[in-house]
Amino acid sequence: MKTIRSKMLLALFASMLVTVAFTVVFFIHLFDDILLNQVKQQLEGQTKKAVKVIRVDDLEDLDNDSFRFFIKDILFYADYFVIDGNDTIVASSSAGRVGMKLEGFPGTHEGYMILNGKKVLYSEAELPHKQFRVILYSPLSSLRAMYIPLFRTTLLSIAASFVVILLIGLFAVWRTVQPLNRLKEAVSKYEPNMPDKEQFLQADHTEIGELIHTFQLMSSRLDDHHRHQLEFLQNVSHELKTPLMSIQGYVYAIQDQVVSNDQGLEIIAAQSQRLIDMVGKLIQLSRLETVDEEWPTAVIDLKSMAEEAVYLLMPTALQRGVQLSAVADSFMVETAGEQLFQVLLNLLQNAVRHSQTQVSLTLELSSSDDADWVFHIDDDGPGLNEHDRQHIFRRFYTGNNGVTGLGLAISKQLAARLHAELVYSDSPLGGARFSLRHYPAEKEIQYPG
DSSP states (O other), X not given: OOSHXXXXXXXXXXXXXXXXXXXXXXXXXXXXXXXXXXXXXXXXXXXXXXXXXHHHSOGGGOOGGGSEEEETTEEEEOEEEEEOTTSBEEEESSGXXXXXXXXXXXXXXXXXXXXXXXXXXXXXXXXXXXXXXXXXXXXXXXXXXXXXXXXXXXXXXXHHHHHHHHHHHHXXXXXXXXXXXXXHHHHHXXXXXXXXXXXXXXXXXXXXXXXXXXXXXXXXXHHHHHHXXXXXXXXXXXXXXXXXXXXXXXXXXXXXXXXXXXXXXXXHHHHHHHHHHXXXXXXXXXXXXXXXXXXXXXXXEHHHHXXXXXXXXXXXXXXXXOEEEEEOOOOEEEEOHHHHHHHHHHHHHHHHXXXXXXXXEEEESOOTTXXXXXXXXXXXXXXXXXXXXXXXXXXXXXXXXXXXXXXXXXXXXXXXXXXXXXXXXXXXXXXXXXXXXXXXTTSOOOOOO
C-alpha cells in the first residue's frame, strides 16, 4: 500500500463505505420516524373510532377487524384492550388477557410500552361515562417488517451507485497516475543534453502539469550546468596544459643546452607558480561551494582597507600605465576583513588588467536599493558585451580571452557569504563597473549556485 494508486483507491473505497454507512443509517432513521408518525396518526384515528363504537354499543361488540389501517398500501390491524380504573383488562382482542392486570402501562396518551416481551406502539383514549380507557396498539416488529423490501431496493440502488462511483474513481485514478508513471519513466531515462526535448511530456495547467513543467525547468538547468561544467573542464585543462608544456619544454631545452640553466629555471619557476595559483583558486572555489566555515570578524575602517588595496596594486598599475585611485570616507563596520579584502583585490586586479588609463575605487555610504554601503570599481576599458554581462559571474564561464574567470566566480561566492551582492553595470569612465553592495542582515541575499 505504498503506491499513489493504492492509496487513492483505498481512500476512495473507505470514503464510499463511510458515505454508504451514513446514508443507510440516516435513511433508516428518517424512514422509521416517518413510518411511526403515520402509524401514530392511524392509531389515534382508530382509537377515536373505538370510543365512538363503545358509546353506541357494548364492550362485547368491539372487533379488532374494525380497527385496520393502511401504510404504504399495506394493510395493518390494530389490537385493543379496555382497562378500568385499576388497570384491569375488561375487554381485549385477545380473550386470554381479560381479567389480567396491565403492568407497566405508562399512562400517557400515546407512546411505547412493553407487552408480553414485545415493544408496541399504542394510542389511548378515556371513556368518561364508564371510567374506562380503551387502548389500541400495534407491535413494532410487524410495522418494521415493511422495511425489508424497501431496504432491499435501497441497498440495490446503493450497490449500483457504489459500482458506478468505483468505476469512475478507477478511471480518475488511472488518468491521474498515468502521466506520473510516464514522467517517472522519462526521469529514469534522463541523461544531460539528451536530444529529445519532449522527454518530460507536455505540461498543462494542472498540478501534474506544473510538476512536469518543474522537471522540464530542472532538466534545462542540469543541461546548462553540465554544458558549462564541460566547458570549464576543457578550459581549465587547457590552462593547466599550457604551463605544464612550458615547464616540460624548458626542461628539454636545459637538457639539450639550448637555453642556460638560470634562464630555464626562471621560466620553470614562473610557470610552476602559475600552476600553484590556479590550483589554489580551484580549491578555494570548491571550499566556498561545499564548506560552510565560520569566518572571524573584526571592526575595520573601509577607507583604510580601500587605500591599502590600492597601495598593493599600485606597482602593477604603474607598469601598465594605469592611474589607480581610491575615494572613500572613513566608515567603521564589523565584517570578515580578510575575505572582503580579497574581493577588493580580485576586482581591482581585474580592472587594472582590462583598463586603458584609469581605475577608480569609490566607497558609497548610501544606496537606492537599501544597501548600507557600496564599493564601486570603475575602469575606462572596453567593458563587456551583452552576452558576457549575463555570464561573467558563472563559475564555469570562460571569456573571449580564454581566461577561466575563476577570480570573479570566487568574488561572487565571497560576496554572498559576506551578505553582499556583486553586480556589473556600465562605468561613468566608459568601461566596466563592478559594484559590491552590502546589505543589512535582515535583507535576504540570493546565493550563487
